[in-house]
Structure formats: C-alpha cells, structure tokens
Amino acid sequence: MSSTLAEQRAEWRERIAGIGDTLRAESETNEDLRQLSPATEAALRSVNAFNLCSPEELGGVNAHPRLQTQVIADITSHDSSAGWCALIGAHESAWLASRLPDSSVERIFAHSDERWPVTCGSIAPEGEAEQVEGGWMVTGRWGWASGIHHSDFILSMSRITGQEPEPGKPPPLLCAAAPKADVVVEDTWHTLGMRGTGSTHYRYENVFVPDEMCLAGFERPPLRGGGWLARPTVTFLTAAGYGFPLGVAKRAVEEITRQATEHTRTGQRASISEQQHFQGDLGRCVALVEAMEGYGHHLFEELLAAPINSLEDAVRMDDRARAALRWAHQTAEDVVRTAHEHAGGPAVYSDNVLARLLRDIQTVSQHVIQTQSAYIRRGQHQLGIPVRPGL
Template identity: 35%
Template sequence: MTTATSTEDFIQPFDVSALESAGIPELPLDRETLRESLLTAIDRVRPTLEGDAEANDVTETLEWSSVEALYHEGLLSLKVPRELGGPEVDPLLYLELIDELSYINTSAGWCAFINSTSTALCGAFIPEAGVGRIFPGDRMPIASGALIPRGLATPVEGGWRVSGRWPFASGSAHSSWLLAGFRIVRDDEPGPEHMIMACPVEDVQFLNNWQVMGLQGTGSRDFVVTDYFVSEDMAFDLPTTDPRKGGPMFWMGRPGFVTPDHAAFALGVARRALDEISLQAGSYQRGYLASPIGLRGALQHDLGKCDQQLRAARALCREALEDAWEFCLRNERPDLESQLRLRGACVYATDIACQVATTAFRYGGGNAIYNDRVLQRCIRDINAAAQHFMVNTSAYDNLGQFRLGMANVNAMG
C-alpha cells in the first residue's frame, strides 16, 4: 500500500472542466500557415506569460491566467492528433514553438510540452473506447502525469489493480487526466511490460511536496493511487504499441517522441539567458569599474563562443530529428542508432544550455541573484531540468557503446 508521509498534505488541483468545454480553435492544415498562426498565438500570450513568471514560482504551479491563455490558443495541445482536434505539429515545428515558449517563461514552456505530449499519448495510443472517455465530443482535455513505471499491478478480470506513487507530475494542477507508468506483477515479479494507464485526476491523491530550487512554477507534485482498477481500454504498453491515431509524429518511438520536448526547453532557456546578459552588458557596471561590462574582452569572447555553441546544439537537434523523421514518414520507428542520436542531441543541448546560463549568470554579478531577475530563474530552471533522466549523460555512454559495436545497447539506459 502506498501512503503519504506524515509531513506531506494532500492538495486539490484546479477545476478545468469549464476551460476544456470551450475547446481550442480550429488551426490551419498547411504547415507554414500553421507555423505563422501558432507563432502569432505565442506573441498574443507573451504579456501574460511574462507577467506571471514570478507568481508561478511563489504559488509553485502555473498561474491560472497563463493556463487559460495557453489553452485557448491550442498551445497545450500541440502534438494532439488532427483527427481529435489538435494541430499535430511535426517535430521541427514543435522544437521551434517550445523553444519560444520556454524563452518567454520557463514554467510555461515546461508545462506546455508536458501537457502537449501527455494529451497526445492519450489520443494516439489508448484504445478506442478509452479515447472516447478522454476526448468526449469536441472537448480538448489537458493531460499530465509520469511515465516512469513506479506502479505495480495485479491482473484481474478486465484489467489490473494498480498501486503506486509517481513523482514529477508537471502541469498536473491544471490537468483533467493523468498518465502513469506501471509494471504487471506475475509470480511475485514485475514483468517486462512498461504499461501506461490514463485516469481522471479526481481518482488520485496529490501530495503537497513541490518545494524545490528550480522549475518551481511547474507544479510537479507526486501523486498516489492504491488498489486502483484500470480497465484494459485505459492502458497501453509504451514500447510495443503502434499508434492507433495520428500521423508520422507518433512513430517517433522511445525515447524519440519526447526528445524535442527537452531539447527545445533547454535551447529556449539558454537563448533567453544569452539575450539577457547581452542586453545588460551595455550599461551594467560591476564593482569599482566605471565602464560597462560589455567593454570587457573576456565577456565579448564568451558571448561569441556561447552563441556558436548554442547554434551548434540547435543544428544537432534538428539533424537528429530530420534523420528520424524519414523513418516516421514510412510508418516505421527510428532504428536504434537514430534513437541514440536523438537522445544524445537532447542531452547535448541541455549540457550547452547549462554552460550558457552559467556564463551569463556569472557576468550578471550581484544584480542577477534576486528572485525577480531573469538570469537567476534561467540558471535555476535549466539546472533543475538537467536532473531529468531523459537528459542524463548516460546517453553518451549508450551512444559510445553503439559505436564500439557492443551488444544489448539500450537508448533508455
């Protein structure tokens, strides 16, 4: 049985039923028109996202005004299959959009990719009967969750009984559905499947345990279920299930489907940090210096180097996505080498982003340390994001093993 500790309180999420009932706008089918439409939408929500940045951190979740703004523009549904009313953007466009949202507001960018990916997984992989529950009529749901298989399940007639506690449910405070990973126990041992279940948020208990140093505004709390019945039409096996709905995007596989999420976030945060210190450099003076820091040769050198590193990281991510997309267009999952390079590029982008944010923060001096300053938020949030297993540097080990011709290489190792 899974229970909360004595120091943790249960909390309630927002009621999003009225928001979801309104649905999202019908978006263009043509890619370039869709791109222009969504970038324009991001410009419309920019003032709200910028204005909520500090409040997100204080309340430890995305502000309701930001949730409404993002939802009404379709920016929490970017990957959702077209046949369910979503824009189903391709990976390269998605990389650009999440990059821009993360540039504006780190918490908003993070939640946008979590909600978009989680809702899309519900729509593309849950069996048809389950999809009918999650996407009733013209309603566009918001989903969140934790794919890591922290739950254990006992088979019963028609499904499973699942118990578990899942961490890092980002964006769950404004979600109506949750995804959760679990393994099926047979003969007292967890099996090889990596099952994903979908359940309404009212069926779980959320813990008030998101007191952290970074990504504070994402509301990434733990949630708990105990002996919870999951029917067969509300779950799927993540590694082996072929997409039931949607186009080429849903053949990206594992880890490919989520690599543009983390890469885009890192690129956007680093770009914001670099722009921020560039803006300050012309007027900011440190210590006893009478001239702005922009006149320092060291700063000029480091800004130029950071610019090139960031552009190289973005190009690497685009190259890996373009190569993988060729498989997807044939309704095939990218092969092992492609998956390794997708995750490797994602990790590299995060590594570079941490370096860029650190460089910018150091030149920002004492002015950068206050809670309402962009540079301190960038360095906190990118370092918190770098702790995610998807961007663990073990991805380099895995790619190295592949290059050495070693056996049993796992892209998720």
C-alpha cells in the same frame, strides 16, 4: 492550419508572441504558487499548446518535429515553467490520444474543442496492478508529475502482480490513465528550480482502472496518428524536449544583452557591455544558440525520414536523439552560466531572470533522459558494441 511548414512556423510564432507578455508577467506568481498560475494555464490553452503532438483526427496538431522544437522554445523563452509544462502536457496528452482504445478516445475527446484533456504522470514502473473483472486495481506512488494541478488525466506505470516475465524479456507492465479526481496529489515540490511546474508526487490508492483506460504498450506503434508521433518513444520525446534548453539559452542571451547595458560592475568605469571580455563571451553564446537551433533542425529532419526496419534501428535512433538532447542541455547550461557570471551582483537575487534560468537548467539537467548514459550508449553504437533497448 497553414499548409507549408514555413507558414505553420510563422503562424505559431505569432501565436506564442501574442501570449508572451502574460507568460513573463506570471513567472514570479508561478514560482510562488509552485505550479502554473490560472493565467498561465489559460494562455497556453488559448493557443492550443497542449494539442501540439496529438493526432489530427482528434483535434491535435501532430506537428512536424521542427515546429515542436520552435513552439516549446518560444514558450520557454518567456517562462521556463510554462515551457516545461507545455511540452509534458503535449507529450502525455498525445499518448492518451494515440494509445487508448477507440471507445475511450471517443468519450474523452468528444468535447476537446472546448477543453483539451491535458494529461501528465510518470511511466516509471512504481506501482502494482492486480487484474480484476473488467479492469485493474492499481496502487502506487510516483513523482515528477509536471503540470498535475492543471491536468485532467494522470498516467501511471505498474508491474502486474502474479505475472512472471518470459525468459529474456522485461516484466509485464500496465500503463493506466485515471481522472485526476481519483488520484491523491501530494505537496512535495520544494525545489532548487523549475518551481512553477508543480512536478509533485501523487498516489493511486487501490484505484479501479477499467480496461478501456489502459494504454497500448510503448513497444508497439500508436493506434492512431502517424509522422513524428509514430517514431520510437524516446525519439518522439526529443523534438519538443529539445525546444526547452534552446528556449532557456535564447532567454539567457536576451537577458544578459539587456542587463549588460544597464549595469556597471563595482570597480569598473565602463558598463558590462563595453568590456571586450564580455563581448567575446556574448558572441560565443550567440554562436552556440545558433548551432543548437541548426543542429536540431537538421537532426529532426533526418530522424523523421529515416527508415526503421528492426529493433536495432529503433534503439540506435533513440540513442542518437538522446545524445543530442544531452548536448543541448549542456550547451544551454554553458550559455546560462556565462551570462550569469557576467551579470554581477544583481544576478544573485532570486527574482533575477538569470538566477532563475540557472536554477531551472540545472534542475532539468537531472532528468533521466539526458543523463551521461545518453553519451555512453552513443559511444557504444559507434564502437560496434551491442546496445540493449532502454535508457
């Protein structure tokens, strides 16, 4: 890996450009399959996209947050489903790499240079875990397992049976990882958008999870890896996560710029590109994309350098990052809607790129991390109202 951030960004931009044609060519196949195609998965693995956030000592990149944003934005600008699966795989593989005990990590990552152990799953506490000799019996059903079809390990979060929470504290939870072969993968992913991500439901049916496959709690620092990986959990998720709406917005501007020169709307003599109303809206969209990119760069540099001396500092940082992510998604949706509106009749067809982008950004905007509570909590901080940890 190159030494300076500028060199790393240039190197990764070239890497992603090298798989861009493949990602675009496979977009419809991903949607038809309702999961990433083998060619898409292979392309992402070929550039080590799933290694992006993991500790360097295990073969990961532990990339600077600005680089994470750029890489996911570049992938997403070619295909939304590929970008989303790349960021989920990069995040959750990093949790596996940074929070499992040494004995498990040595075994799981022993051949990571040949095949990176991609991880996905949910950390919503939807399961039940019962302690037994040497580990835990886990049962439960979870959703939103983006990338499960190409993943090697599947995470789960469960309530621990028989253990009551201490006064004033949340209930005890267990985060476990199981090989995909031990998990039942359902077929429930029939959706408005993000169809190619395969974000379906899955079940642990009385699965034995040894102690060495249980992750250290997210309220604690990671066992290995520093830098951005050691930031509070929600903050850690936002740098790569911010790249998704940025990439969607960039692709929307690219598409409407191209389509506007090729299409004349019914009743008009001039092409869309010759209409001043369109030119003004396009200029506004370009400015919004530039603002998104610039704000993200500024914010993540600040959050990377900011000291954390208390739980309150960590909560404030997480909520600042969440509010930025909420804004980025709303801004991207504004850009996509504007582009889609100007595109005219061709954009009503499901295979039109702008139609797909609109479905995708509307779907992802329902994600819990970028709901309205992100702004509410940010406003509470501004007003000096005490804000508890959480979403």
